[in-house]
Amino acid sequence: MQTQTCYTYELDDTDRIVEVDEPWLCFAADNDAADLTRERVVGAPVHDFIAGWTLSSHYARLYKSLRHRGAAVTVPFRCDAPDMRRHMELDLLPRNEGRIHCRGRLLRSEPRPRIPLLDRRTRRNGEWLVTCSLCRQMKMPDNNWREVEEALTEPYAEPLSGLPQLSHDLCPDCDRLMQGLIEAG
Numbered sequence: 625m626q627t628q629t630c631y632t633y634e635l636d637d638t639d640r641i642v643e644v645d646e647p648w649l650c651f652a653a654d655n656d657a658a659d660l661t662r663e664r665v666v667g668a669p670v671h672d673f674i675a676g677w678t679l680s681s682h683y684a685r686l687y688k689s690l691r692h693r694g695a696a697v698t699v700p701f702r703c704d705a706p707d708m709r710r711h712m713e714l715d716l717l718p719r720n721e722g723r724i725h726c727r728g729r730l731l732r733s734e735p736r737p738r739i740p741l742l743d744r745r746t747r748r749n750g751e752w753l754v755t756c757s758l759c760r761q762m763k764m765p766d767n768n769w770r771e772v773e774e775a776l777t778e779p780y781a782e783p784l785s786g787l788p789q790l791s792h793d794l795c796p797d798c799d800r801l802m803q804g805l806i807e808a809g
């Protein structure tokens with residue numbers, strides 16, 4: 625399948641962002657992170673921009689493992705907007721001096737009716753729901769993980785009392801995937 629490079633950024637040997645391109649900044653702005661300017665991003669630890677402690681700690685181990693073995697890996701992920709599912713991949717390419725070049729690619733996007741839960745501007749009611757940082761499935765009370773449209777009884781409703789806040793973790797499948805990438809080679 626032909627895929628399109630969306631954005632690139634590069635990390636130094638301490639996981640700090642040393643280069644970021646304009647498309648990455650636009651992409652972040654598209655996802656409502658409008659305060660991400662080049663000045664704010666360059667020099668900052670990449671972990672500041674990874675959703676959730678679990679994924680961030682897996683990435684820290686993955687970067688270390690990549691620097692050690694020098695081989696590229698690809699991490700599949702979703703970067704959804706409230707009205708769009710975006711299936712993406714992130715290529716991580718080790719370079720000299722412990723640098724890691726990161727290249728985000730859009731595989732495909734699917735428009736969908738707007739999901740207020742995923743919109744940062746939506747009023748929140750103080751409750752919490754857990755979403756997977758990589759595949760964006762939601763954790764159910766029975767510990768299964770489902771797409772947001774299946775997880776909510778009324779996914780398109782926006783009650784005046786607000787909707788829950790989202791916290792980030794990894795579902796068991798994505799956790800296994802990251803462990804596998806860390807341990808490969």
Ligand SMILES: [Zn+2]
Nearest residue numbers: 756759795798
């Ligand atoms: Zn997942």
